[in-house]
Amino acid sequence: MTGETVLVIEDTPAIGRALRAALEARGYHAVLAMTGKDGIDAAAVSDPGAIILDLGLPDMDGRDVCRRIRTWSDVPIIVLTVDDSEQRKVETLDIGADDYVTKPFSTPELLARVRVALRRGRAVDGEPPDPILTVGDVVVDVPHHRVQVAGEDVELTPKEFAFLALLARYPGRVLTHRAILQEVWGPEYGSETQYLRVYASQLRKKLGEDPSAPRLVTEPGVGYRLVDRAAIPEP
Amino acid sequence: MTGETVLVIEDTPAIGRALRAALEARGYHAVLAMTGKDGIDAAAVSDPGAIILDLGLPDMDGRDVCRRIRTWSDVPIIVLTVDDSEQRKVETLDIGADDYVTKPFSTPELLARVRVALRRGRAVDGEPPDPILTVGDVVVDVPHHRVQVAGEDVELTPKEFAFLALLARYPGRVLTHRAILQEVWGPEYGSETQYLRVYASQLRKKLGEDPSAPRLVTEPGVGYRLVDRAAIPEP
DNA sequence: GCCCGGTATCAAGAAGCCGTCAAGCAGTTG
DNA sequence: CAACTGCTTGACGGCTTCTTGATACCGGGC
Numbered sequence: 001m002t003g004e005t006v007l008v009i010e011d012t013p014a015i016g017r018a019l020r021a022a023l024e025a026r027g028y029h030a031v032l033a034m035t036g037k038d039g040i041d042a043a044a045v046s047d048p049g050a051i052i053l054d055l056g057l058p059d060m061d062g063r064d065v066c067r068r069i070r071t072w073s074d075v076p077i078i079v080l081t082v083d084d085s086e087q088r089k090v091e092t093l094d095i096g097a098d099d100y101v102t103k104p105f106s107t108p109e110l111l112a113r114v115r116v117a118l119r120r121g122r123a124v125d126g127e128p129p130d131p132i133l134t135v136g137d138v139v140v141d142v143p144h145h146r147v148q149v150a151g152e153d154v155e156l157t158p159k160e161f162a163f164l165a166l167l168a169r170y171p172g173r174v175l176t177h178r179a180i181l182q183e184v185w186g187p188e189y190g191s192e193t194q195y196l197r198v199y200a201s202q203l204r205k206k207l208g209e210d211p212s213a214p215r216l217v218t219e220p221g222v223g224y225r226l227v228d229r230a231a232i233p234e235p
Numbered sequence: 236m237t238g239e240t241v242l243v244i245e246d247t248p249a250i251g252r253a254l255r256a257a258l259e260a261r262g263y264h265a266v267l268a269m270t271g272k273d274g275i276d277a278a279a280v281s282d283p284g285a286i287i288l289d290l291g292l293p294d295m296d297g298r299d300v301c302r303r304i305r306t307w308s309d310v311p312i313i314v315l316t317v318d319d320s321e322q323r324k325v326e327t328l329d330i331g332a333d334d335y336v337t338k339p340f341s342t343p344e345l346l347a348r349v350r351v352a353l354r355r356g357r358a359v360d361g362e363p364p365d366p367i368l369t370v371g372d373v374v375v376d377v378p379h380h381r382v383q384v385a386g387e388d389v390e391l392t393p394k395e396f397a398f399l400a401l402l403a404r405y406p407g408r409v410l411t412h413r414a415i416l417q418e419v420w421g422p423e424y425g426s427e428t429q430y431l432r433v434y435a436s437q438l439r440k441k442l443g444e445d446p447s448a449p450r451l452v453t454e455p456g457v458g459y460r461l462v463d464r465a466a467i468p469e470p
Numbered sequence: 471g472c473c474c475g476g477t478a479t480c481a482a483g484a485a486g487c488c489g490t491c492a493a494g495c496a497g498t499t500g
Numbered sequence: 501c502a503a504c505t506g507c508t509t510g511a512c513g514g515c516t517t518c519t520t521g522a523t524a525c526c527g528g529g530c
Contacts, residue, residue: 440490
């Protein structure tokens, strides 16, 4: 979750503070650097999702800052400067900047361009694989909302599914009555243990439980847990 | 290697020709479209690495063109327009444009911004999503807003289409009521599940669903999913 | 053998969700 | 302004799921 950090490299205190305030008002985490050296450091340390870079820095040429950051990072860089010349714009964009905004700038527009930059940056990282929970021969595919036991599809009601998915998320561990009730039924339920008995019973039926080798194990007076039948029972 | 194609959607012949010449002089393959409809077609067919889009088109609002292309593609879009009002800029960037250049523009600067766009586009590259989604005998052509079932064209309203296209993008996967409502109707809708029932019903009618082998499956209490009727249920 | 706390199972009524129809409304087009 | 299209909303029957109470079960302590 580093994508929502925006690094501002800007030596004029008034502009830097204004940008930080505007960014933070929008919910971003803003990091402010006032020199090129600090900016490069901050780019490496804070791993921002986008950078706003003023070209007119006291200690080094802003374009060198851009080049330096580009040697190791593809983070979107929005350049901010008073220089409106076409040649300078082309040069700057070609050394790796993603956008070029001239001062005086409109804050809403700059923020919109920051959103574009963050949007682009996020798109790079691939989507995470589907989290599929497996406990023994029980497979709980949460995104697809599907359950299989020994390769066979099993139809579950929403509450049944939530119950099983919760247990499957903590394989082998006991979940207390209270914890299950609050997670599946809601925070105001905590003592309706009868629900659990009913649903545990229904689940066992649907899972095709063998009473001598249960997958859904009762911990009397405590709660329930889901175990891998093939696992070694002795610790 | 389609990344070096640039699509220009521009109705003024002089500007279109000038841009094409400038792009081809730089070694890019330029495709020119003079209407929004043609532009959307070309975006789907020629799979460009970047798009230059004039907002002032004769047949439709340029922002709608942008939105439409964004329904299936992340190709960088550089918007070109005479309107330099801040509000319009912010709006346009927020609906998915990557850059905003006002006329009269500097050709070298625009070309530099095209280079940025192509650079970014390549970096993102993963795998381009197919703009034509197929789930069993249901074919959803997102760019053309066209749907076929078993080879037969089916007429859908915009909301129906958005609903179906969303489901088709995640074949077999359950999309929750909330997710569908927010994607199709907007973020402020989240609990109007009645809409879903009405539209699911209409869709099933138009898709010619067989109640015993539904393509659009209800996941009670959770959401809906689109399945390939012929598919084997084993993962 | 009997009691007792906790558990499993069953079944019936209540509640909620789903599919469908149809009427009202708003925006567009000719 | 009339016809049309698509969106929203209310009503209602049918069905699934949830809840709840009744009853049987099981193991340990006495």
